[in-house]
Amino acid sequence: MNNRNRPAQLRTEDTSSPYFLHPSDNPGTILVPQPLTGSNYATWSRSFTTALLAKNKLVFVDGSILLPARDDLLYQPWIRCNSMVISWLRNSLSPQISSSIMYLDDAYAIWFDLKERFSIGDSARIYQLKQQLMSLSQGSSDVNTYFTNLRIVWDEFKSSQPI
Template sequence: MVRANVPQSQASSSQIGRVALEDSSSPYFLQNGDHPGLVLVSHSLAGNNYNTWSRAMSMALTAKNKLSFVDGTCLRPPSEDLLYGSWIRCNSMVISWLLNAVSREIADSLMYIATAHEIWIDLRERFHQSNAPRIFQIKKLLTDLQQGSMDVSTYYTRLRTLWDELKDFQPVSVCSCGSMKDWVKYQNQDCVMQFLMGLNESYAQIRAQDLKMDPIPAISKIFSLVVQEERQRSIHSDISGSSLDHNPILSPKPINAAVKGSSYGKGDKGGKSDNLTCSRCHYTG
C-alpha cells in the first residue's frame, strides 16, 4: 500500500529500484562474498597472455553477472535515476576486480579510467593480438612440442591447452548435410598424430599399436592407453627395484666390504680366492 503523502510515481520508482537490487538475476545485485579485494582469475594479465586472460575474465564476470559492465550493455543511468548510486557502486566493484587481475605496472596505468568498460577497451587495444600471428605461434609451438622429461599427463595437458586456444580462432561452421562429421573426424586424427609424434621413443611399441587401429579412436582414448602403459612400466620398475633390495645375491655389494681370511687390497700373495668369505652375506669366493 502506498502512503498518502508519497506520490504514486515516486513509490513505483522506489519499488522498481529495490527489486533491481534484491533480484539475484539483476546486474546490480551484489552477493555477500563480493568485495573489492576479490581475485576472480588465477593468472594475472602480464601482456602476452591477453587472449587466455580475457576469456577467463569474461567467464568469471559472467558467473558474477557483471559482464554487462565491461561489454558496454549496462550504461550509466542519469544522475537523477534511483539506480545511479547502485551503478556507481557496481562499476567501482568491477574496476577493483579488473585491477586485481592485472600486473601492478598495468594496474597503475588504469587507475584513473572512470568506467570498467573503458578499462576493458583499453586493455584490448593494447594487448590483443591479431589472429594470424597468434595462430602461427600456436602451430609452431605444437610442431616443436615434445614429451622430453615430462610425464604423459603433463605433456598431454600442454597439447590440450594449445589445441583449445587454436580452436577458439577457428570459425564456427553450421552444417546439416553430415559432412561436418568428417571434418571432426579429421581433426581428431590430426590431434592423435601430434600426440603420438611427440612421445618419447620408449613408447614406440604402443605408438605402433595405436596407429594400427581402424578407425583411430578418440584422442582421449589414445591418451588413456598411453597412460596405462606408463603406469604399468612404473609398477614393473618398482617391483624390480624391490627385488634387488631384498635379494642378497642380486643386491650390489660394497666395494670396500670387509673380507675374512684375505689380504684384500694388499696384493694376491696369500691364500686362494676361493676360500675368501664375505662378512656381509657370508658367501665364499
Template sequence: MTKIGGDSDRGMGGESTLDKMTIPLSSPLFLHPSDSPSLKLTQTVFNGDNYDLWADAVCNGLDAKNKLGLVDGTVAKPDGSEDSNYEVVAWRQCNAMVKAWLRNVIDEKLHPSITFSAIVLEIWKELKERYSAGNAPRVHQLKSKLTECRQGNRSVADYYTHLKSIWDELANYSRVPTCTCGAAAALAKEKEEEKVHQFIMGLNTALYDHLHSNLLMEDNLTSLSRAYALVLREERHKAVTRVREEQAEVAMAACTGGGRGKGASSEEESHEYEPPRCTHCKEWYHTEENC
C-alpha cells in the same frame, strides 16, 4: 533485493527517498553481500603477454557474477543523477567493484595504466587495444605450435594435455559456422580423424612405433579418446615391465655378488656377468635383432 540509499539521502521525515528502491536479484546491477573488492576472479594474472588467456578467464568469472555487461558495453550507465535515479547509484557501485576485481588480477607493474580510468568499460577497451595480438597472428602461432608439438620425454598425459590446449584455443578462433545439415556428422568425424593423426605423429616413435602402425592400419581410424586410452595403457604396461626388469637386475646382482669370496680380485669383479641389452629400445634380456 539490494536497498539503495544512505543518511545523506534522508528527507525531513528521516526516511531516504531511495530507501524503498531495490535492485532485482537477476539484475547485473545487483551486488551480493559476499561480493568484495578483494575478490579474485581467476588465478590467471595478466602480465602483459597472456592477454587472450587472461581475458577469457576474466570474462568467465564476470559472467558467473552476472557482471559481464559492464565490460562488453551492454550495461551502460543509466541516465539521470544519483538523487533522482537509484539505478545510477547501483551502476556506480558495480563499476567500482568490477574495477577493483580487475586490479586484483593484473600485475602491479601495469596498475598505473588503469588507475586514472574511472569507467571499467574504458579500461577493458584500452587493455584489448593495447595487448590483443589479433586473430590472424595468434592462429598462425598456434598452428606452428601444433606442427612442432612432440611428446619427447614428457608423459603421454602431459603431451595430450598440451596438444588439447592448442586445439581448444584454435577452436575459439574458428570462423566456420555451425552446420545443422546431414553433413555435420561427416565434418565432425573428419576433424576427429585429423586430431588423431596429429596425436599419433607427435608420439615418441622409439616407444610407440608398433602401436603407431597398428592404429593406422585399421580400416576405420579409431576415435581420439580411444587412441589416447591405448597409448596410455601401453605406457603403463612399459612402466610395470621396467620395474620388474629393474628388480630382476638387482636380484641377479645380489646373487652374483654373494657367490664371491672375500679374496676375490678386482679382475674377477670386472668380468661379472651382465645380461644382454638391446641397443635400440634400451631394454634388458634381448638384442636388437630380436627386438
C-alpha cells in the same frame, strides 16, 4: 513506490539483477588465478569473462549497461557495481598494467582499453605456437596426455588469431 513494485532491474536485492552485490563481494576479491601481464591476454580475458558471467556483471564491461543519468534511480547502484568491477579488474592486472588504467572510471572503458592494447596477436608468440604444434609428438606419452597438450597449444593458437 515500495521496493516490491519496482521493476526487477531496480531491485538491487534481486539476485538475478546485474546490480545485485552479494555480501561476500568486496573490492579485494581476486577473480582469476593469473594476473594479466600482457602476453597472456587471451587466457586472462577468457577467465575474467567467465568470472564476471558467474557474478552477473559482464554487462558492465561489454557496454550493455552504460552510466545512467544522475537523476535515474539506477545511477547509484550503477556507480557501486561499476566501482566493484573496476576493483576486480585492477586486482587481476600486473602492477604496471594496473597503474596504466588507474584514472579510468568506467569498467567498460578499462575493458576496451585492455582489449585494444593486448588482443592484437603477438606475432612472436603465434610463431612459437605454430612451432609447438608442428613439433608436438606423442612420444612416450599416453594418448590422453598427448591430446591434452595438443589441445592446450591449439586453443591458445586459435584464440591468439586476430578477430
